[in-house]
Amino acid sequence: MSTDIKTVLQLNQKSEFSSTTIPLPSSKSESNRVLVIDALTEGTNKITNLAEARDTQTMIRLLRKNPPVYDVLDAGTTMRFLTAYATVTNQNKVMTGTPRMCERPIGILVDALRSIGAEIHYLGVEGYPPLAIHGLSAQTADKVKIRGDVSSQYISAMLMIAPILPQGLEIELEGKVGSRTYIEMTLELMAQFGINYQWKDNKISVAHQSYQATAFAVESDWSGASYWFSLLACADSGALFLEGLKENSLQGDSKIVEIMDHLGIKSTFKEGGVLLQKQPVKGLEKWDFTHCPDLAQTVAVTCAILGQNAVFTGLESLKIKETDRIYALQQELAKFNADLKEIEPEVYQVIPSVTMPSLVEIHTYDDHRMGMAFMPLLTKTNVLIEDPAVVNKSYPSFWKHCEILGIEMETIS
Numbered sequence: 167m168s169t170d171i172k173t174v175l176q177l178n179q180k181s182e183f184s185s186t187t188i189p190l191p192s193s194k195s196e197s198n199r200v201l202v203i204d205a206l207t208e209g210t211n212k213i214t215n216l217a218e219a220r221d222t223q224t225m226i227r228l229l230r231k232n233p234p235v236y237d238v239l240d241a242g243t244t245m246r247f248l249t250a251y252a253t254v255t256n257q258n259k260v261m262t263g264t265p266r267m268c269e270r271p272i273g274i275l276v277d278a279l280r281s282i283g284a285e286i287h288y289l290g291v292e293g294y295p296p297l298a299i300h301g302l303s304a305q306t307a308d309k310v311k312i313r314g315d316v317s318s319q320y321i322s323a324m325l326m327i328a329p330i331l332p333q334g335l336e337i338e339l340e341g342k343v344g345s346r347t348y349i350e351m352t353l354e355l356m357a358q359f360g361i362n363y364q365w366k367d368n369k370i371s372v373a374h375q376s377y378q379a380t381a382f383a384v385e386s387d388w389s390g391a392s393y394w395f396s397l398l399a400c401a402d403s404g405a406l407f408l409e410g411l412k413e414n415s416l417q418g419d420s421k422i423v424e425i426m427d428h429l430g431i432k433s434t435f436k437e438g439g440v441l442l443q444k445q446p447v448k449g450l451e452k453w454d455f456t457h458c459p460d461l462a463q464t465v466a467v468t469c470a471i472l473g474q475n476a477v478f479t480g481l482e483s484l485k486i487k488e489t490d491r492i493y494a495l496q497q498e499l500a501k502f503n504a505d506l507k508e509i510e511p512e513v514y515q516v517i518p519s520v521t522m523p524s525l526v527e528i529h530t531y532d533d534h535r536m537g538m539a540f541m542p543l544l545t546k547t548n549v550l551i552e553d554p555a556v557v558n559k560s561y562p563s564f565w566k567h568c569e570i571l572g573i574e575m576e577t578i579s
């Protein structure tokens with residue numbers, strides 16, 4: 167997605183942040199779900215606060231224009247959710263995306279859809295996009311087994327189309343289930359649009375029924391909020407008010423409150439958002455990211471800066487996201503003499519930085535979270551972020567929000 171012209175953002179060192187309000191973006195995970203639900207609802211919903219994220223804008227554009235080829239660019243949820251949507255609405259559709267998207271597996275979802283009667287062909291490598299969908303003319307099964315340890319997005323995709331299927335659907339989750347909070351988000355949103363479901367042990371059942379038109383306002387994005395928690399944790403002093411966040415969120419990444427409580431941030435929920443203040447660092451010994459994988463980069467960088475030798479588990483899915491995030495973290499942490507070291511299979515330890523160069527240039531690997539997670543390094547040194555527009559995937563106003571905080575920056579082409 168990056169251009170050939172190398173654009174770099176220079177962030178000048180700064181370590182104090184006066185009490186400032188940050189207007190967060192809306193959640194792309196919630197937005198992309200309600201857009202699919204909306205497309206499957208017969209009446210008219212009133213949906214507000216949809217995300218500015220490119221992933222969401224792509225979803226809106228594809229649903230509105232309905233082209234024969236759904237090019238989702240690098241949006242995982244858009245790829246997985248629209249594959250199921252195009253199938254259940256019995257359309258002929260080619261699903262494609264960026265070269266990286268065509269390396270992200272989709273075979274588990276395709277198998278699940280085929281097992282209920284869908285006709286789907288691979289146009290390139292078996293198990294990966296691009297795909298040709300030829301709809302679902304008749305439902306041939308009402309039960310499906312899906313393994314839960316690769317991506318929860320396959321399960322969310324099947325759940326959202328389940329009420330539309332003439333026979334409904336029972337999904338049996340096989341093995342370890344990762345990103346469970348995202349499955350819960352899907353079900354909770356479906357319930358808000360009138361859908362009844364049952365989740366007992368490893369089986370989720372959804373009978374045939376209709377989505378009910380309703381009003382829904384998308385919440386602010388907890389994943390995007392995590393970078394501001396990290397910035398304050400790494401800063402010498404200050405306070406921040408993050409607008410629009412609610413304590414009882416549908417988003418599992420609200421776990422950042424608990425994680426950052428160990429890393430020197432006190433969070434107080436108030437009318438209209440959450441106030442972040444500094445408190446003594448209690449220390450983070452270990453954390454399991456199985457259900458909040460998108461926080462791993464934020465917390466790894468924070469620990470590396472704060473001298474925390476934390477042990478991380480539950481990082482398996484990071485290798486198949488926008489980039490191999492484990493490799494990317496290891497490469498970029500090394501630039502300031504830190505590491506994310508695999509100490510046992512699938513167990514990683516943050517090796518914090520002891521000496522900080524006077525300038526660190528961060529490569530972003532076409533991954534928005536690489537660009538944003540390394541921003542807090544500016545509390546310790548000058549930072550160059552390559553391809554700053556990478557943040558557009560989830561948080562296009564990220565650098566504008568850095569400016570609100572008085573972070574000095576300069577774009578160099």
Ligand SMILES: O=C(O)C1=C[C@@H](OP(=O)(O)O)[C@@H](O)[C@H](O)C1
Pocket residue numbers: 194195196243316317318319322344345348459460483
């Ligand atoms: O359903 C969702 O909105 C998401 C689920 C997670 O993916 P996996 O289920 O692949 O871990 C997460 O990493 C992604 O950013 C958004």
Ligand SMILES: C=C(OP(=O)(O)O)C(=O)O
Pocket residue numbers: 240241242243244460487488535560
């Ligand atoms: C992994 C992510 O998104 P997706 O899988 O939807 O591309 C993300 O936003 O960090």
